[in-house]
Amino acid sequence: MSNELSSVIPNREIPNIYAEQILLIFKNQVSIYDAALETFYTxxxxxxxxxxxxxxxxxxRR
Structure with a gap:
């Protein structure tokens, strides 16, 4: 057995779906902070x- 790590998710689409969901959550959080920071700076x-x-x-508090 090799010492290399491999994905335990056999379907290649599932990691892509996880990555897309994580990026979507991040994008939404950034836009919330962006609006709050703009109000603060103004x-x-x-x-x-x-x-x-x-x-x-x-x-x-966030």
């Missing part, structure tokens, strides 16, 4: 300290 630029504080706290 609050910084316009000088709204209360909104900056709220947005920063929300980002830290």
């Amino acid at each position: 609050s910084l630029v316009v000088g709204n300290p209360q909104e900056v504080k709220q947005q920063f706290a929300a980002l830290l």
Whole structure:
């Protein structure tokens, strides 16, 4: 028996499906953070300290 690791999933499509699902989840999470960061940065630029504080706290809770 060789020391090489191999996939235990015999069907080649299944790893591709897993990869696609993981990428989709990642893409959705990034878009959520992107929107939150944009609000945070906008609050910084316009000088709204209360909104900056709220947005920063929300980002830290995630």
